[in-house]
Amino acid sequence: MSGAADAGPDPRSRPRPQYGEYATPEEQRARIQEPAPWHVPPAAPVMTDAPAGSIPSAPVVAEKRHRPVDRIITFALLAYGLVNVITSIPAFLDYGTYAETMLGLMGVDAELSDPAAGRPWAVAAVLVLAIGWCLTAALSVWSMRRSRISWWIPLVGGIVFSLTAGLLMVAPLMNDPAVWQGLLDSARL
Template identity: 40%
Template sequence: MSEASGPGQPRPRPQFGEYATPEEQRARIQRPEVTEALDAGVAPRPEQPAPAAVASDGARPGVLRGPLWDRILTGGLLAYGLVSTVSTIVQLLDFPHYAESAATVLGADAAYTNLQAGYVWGAAAALVYGIGWLLTAVLSWRRLKRGRVAFWIPIAGFVVTALIAGICVTLALVGDQQFMTAIIGAVPD
């Protein structure tokens, strides 16, 4: 393009598409087969929807797919898990009362006295339940958006969350020797 064009000289042939119409430019950018057709001197086929507008299975992105029974079951499990999680968090934040209620269920008359450890480990268990439910909900939603079966995610999320929170509760209970002695003494041989 070092040749200058002036009056009386022919305009140089475009090298980079600067004379292409906006439609031609879009067609070449979005669809490589259009570029090949234009280079061959053939008119391109009518423009198709952009690839991002339609997924490979024909569904629009962001729309839930998959079996209806799975969406209903997953939603029901998440709703039940939310109610259960909120109620458990409330109980764990008052850990001494929580521990004494558990002792009563086991038939022991025990008072939880390690208050500092109880409040710390109770709050940790409550945090585990909250984060566990949120993570489970996000993973379930993402799987539902992809049209995959997701009902098992809330079940697995509950199991993992309950195990981790159970460790926190156990550490709080074991930290109070008098309480544990009363519990062990209440268990029949």
Template identity: 40%
Template sequence: MSNGSSDGSDSRRRPAYGEYATAEEQRARIQQPAITEALDHGLPPGAAVAPSEQPVAAASVRETPARTVDRLITAVLLGIGFVNVVVSVQSFFDVTSTFTRAMETMGIPGEFTNVSGPTGAAVWGAVAGISMVIGYVLTALVSWRRVRGGRRAWWIPLVGAVITYVVVTACLTVPVMADPAFQEYVRTMAS
């Protein structure tokens, strides 16, 4: 009586993960990596594996289409972020005109006058600009390290942008909230 079909092939399913290995074979594989390599290549436990038969290095196996797409998306997001930083940073050093236009657009009477002092637009605009540059540099470094380590990095530029914009918005809120015209507008709206 044969376990195979009439054409001589074996109809049993292939063993997976050593399920048909004897206890001795399992112990030998766990304790001696050389035996594991030999058995992986279908050789008897004492045989040496030729260098040409050794497994492919893990670094070359990891290069998959998904990893390439991740790298591409990460690079595109960092590129967009770089352009945004270059365009935005210079405007943070002259936010007084931006705040004046914003107040006119919102219908707030008066002119933005909180330019100097510890809560002034000159100080906090510069802090916002520097924060944006530092946020971008940190985001790019973390992204680069993750890509270099073979881990997914596409989400790092997105999280970095959100965190950076929260900090920048907080910096730009300080001079607006301390402006006398804006404070008067808030008081009249509250009453």
């Protein structure tokens, strides 16, 4: 009988592992000097020009992109919105004059039965405009600091909060029976 050395490898034993087969992904990256995907900086690194054969220096992280046109448009829309809010406050708080103007534009010959009932609605509309502008400005600045396109934020904020304030201002007109009677009378003509 021949010895155990002549029989060859034991078929029940595992084959010898290849290089790096049991290494964890972190150990493999450390050996090949590749950063883990969750450790890569968000901006693409910019390599400096180095002569061939030299060891490159550490990568320099690219600066955030600034969009000057986007900033100008965003601040212009915010300024326009601020002027709109400031000029709307006195017009909204004088609800009797506002109601007369609106009824005149609609071609309705009527007066509010209780003009003082519109004052709380006017105050609510002013608050919606003011708070809406503040939220829009804060969101716009936050977005610009993260180098995101931001011009659309004041535009959407202006539309949403102006429509909401407008609905609040029209609510007392639509709840007044004298206005409805004037609307019916003008429709018959």
